[in-house]
Amino acid sequence: xxxxxxxxxxxxxxxxxxxxxxxxxxxxxxxxxxxxxxxxxxxxxxxxxxxxxxxxxxxxxxxxxxxxxxxxxxxxxxxxxxxxxxxxxxxxxxxxxxxxxxxxxxxxxxxxxxxxxxxxxxxxxxxxxxxxxxxxxxxxxxxxxxxxxxxxxxxxxxxxxxxxxxxxxxxxxxxxxxxxxxxxxxxxxxxxxxxxxxxxxxxxxxxxxxxxxxxxxxxxxxxxxxxxxxxxxxx
Ligand SMILES: C[S@@+](CC[C@H](N)C(=O)[O-])C[C@H]1O[C@@H](n2cnc3c(N)ncnc32)[C@H](O)[C@@H]1O
Numbered sequence: 001x002x003x004x005x006x007x008x009x010x011x012x013x014x015x016x017x018x019x020x021x022x023x024x025x026x027x028x029x030x031x032x033x034x035x036x037x038x039x040x041x042x043x044x045x046x047x048x049x050x051x052x053x054x055x056x057x058x059x060x061x062x063x064x065x066x067x068x069x070x071x072x073x074x075x076x077x078x079x080x081x082x083x084x085x086x087x088x089x090x091x092x093x094x095x096x097x098x099x100x101x102x103x104x105x106x107x108x109x110x111x112x113x114x115x116x117x118x119x120x121x122x123x124x125x126x127x128x129x130x131x132x133x134x135x136x137x138x139x140x141x142x143x144x145x146x147x148x149x150x151x152x153x154x155x156x157x158x159x160x161x162x163x164x165x166x167x168x169x170x171x172x173x174x175x176x177x178x179x180x181x182x183x184x185x186x187x188x189x190x191x192x193x194x195x196x197x198x199x200x201x202x203x204x205x206x207x208x209x210x211x212x213x214x215x216x217x218x219x220x221x222x223x224x225x226x227x228x229x230x231x232x233x234x235x
Contacts, residue, residue, distance in 0.1 A: 045100045048130045052093045057218055061119075063093035064160065064186055067213045068225055072158065072184065075227065076101040079182050081155030082108050087143035087169045088161030089114035092123035092136075098158070099132040110136045111150060113143040115161070147172040154178065160186040163194030170198055174230075181230040189224035202228040 049069070056063045064072065076084065076098055084098055089112040102108040114120040120140045127136040139146055143161050147169055155178045159166045166185055177183070183202065185195065188210055192199060202208045208228040215223055 045096055045103075045130050045132065048126065049093065049096050049100075052091055052096065052126065056091060056093055060219065061090050062219065063090055064097075065215050065217045067215050068186065068223075069094060069097040071211065071213070071225065073097045073101045075182055075184060076156060077105065079156055079180075080105055080107060081182075083150075083152050083154050084108060084110045084156040084158070085147065085150060085154050085173060086110060086112040086158040086160065087147065087165065088159070089123045089138055090119055090160075092126040092138075094158065094160065095123060095127065095136060096130060096132070098156075099127065099130075099135045102135050103132060108135070108155075111139060112136060113139045113141065113146050113161070115140075115142055144168040144172060150176060152176070155181050157181065157183045158186070159184070159198075163187060163191040166195040166198035167201070170201070177230045177232075179230075179232050183226075183228040183230055185226040185228075187223060188226040189222060190220060199226060202226065206230055 049066075053063075053066065055061070072094060081102075084102070086095060086098065089095055092112070095110060095112050099110050102110060112123070114123060117140050120138050124133070124138045127133045127138070144165055150173060154173060154176050157170070157173060157177065159169055161169065170183065183206075185198065185202075188195070188199065189212065203226075206228050208226060210224045210226055212222065212224045215221060
């Protein structure tokens with residue numbers, strides 16, 4: 001698995017692509033801004049991602065930001081999951097990156113779990129407005145408990161719901177992860193100590209990489225995500 005460190009040069013290309021509207025920055029390449037046809041389904045979601053990015057920064061609602069959002073989308077595109085589970089919806093920022101990729105793949109759905117009922121309501125409205133509601137189910141409650149109610153095979157798990165909850169969420173869903181499922185954990189740079197049990201487990205049992213990002217958020221400038229490939233045989 002490659003190490004992924006977003007540097008300022010890549011970020012500049014990514015930002016330009018966003019401005020030009022020809023690419024979402026998620027690995028599709030920078031296309032000619034004059035001749036390239038616009039992707040009709042992508043445009044509205046891109047606007048909503050940018051709007052939600054602004055709202056989250058203003059209201060200090062923690063979210064992954066565009067650098068990690070683009071990487072998440074790239075990982076979804078590579079794995080082509082039928083079922084994605086996200087623990088920690090907040091207002092649906094990372095969910096938009098994930099669900100847009102599922103829509104482009106014309107495959108899969110996202111189950112996203114949020115403890116705060118008001119945030120969950122806002123996230124639902126966001127997915128509705130983005131035209132992605134058919135791809136996303138927002139469940140309200142404690143992810144540590146609700147993951148136990150997911151009966152289908154899970155191909156992609158994204159953990160972003162308070163560091164100490166990663167271990168219990170992972171333990172609750174581990175038995176339903178498919179062979180080769182991707183498990184992505186956010187804030188591994190700034191929160192490693194708080195999720196030590198989780199990191200020890202996935203790093204000792206599976207192929208697992210820490211990917212670092214230069215980020216530009218009001219609450220952080222450098223952080224990492226842990227990307228783990230789940231193998232049943234290695235359990
Ligand atoms: C960092 S935010 C998630 C950001 C989101 N993934 C994004 O990038 O847009 C963490 C969220 O997890 C939620 N949360 C905290 N503990 C939780 C739990 N036990 N179950 C579900 N959600 C939880 C918080 O309410 C908060 O909205």
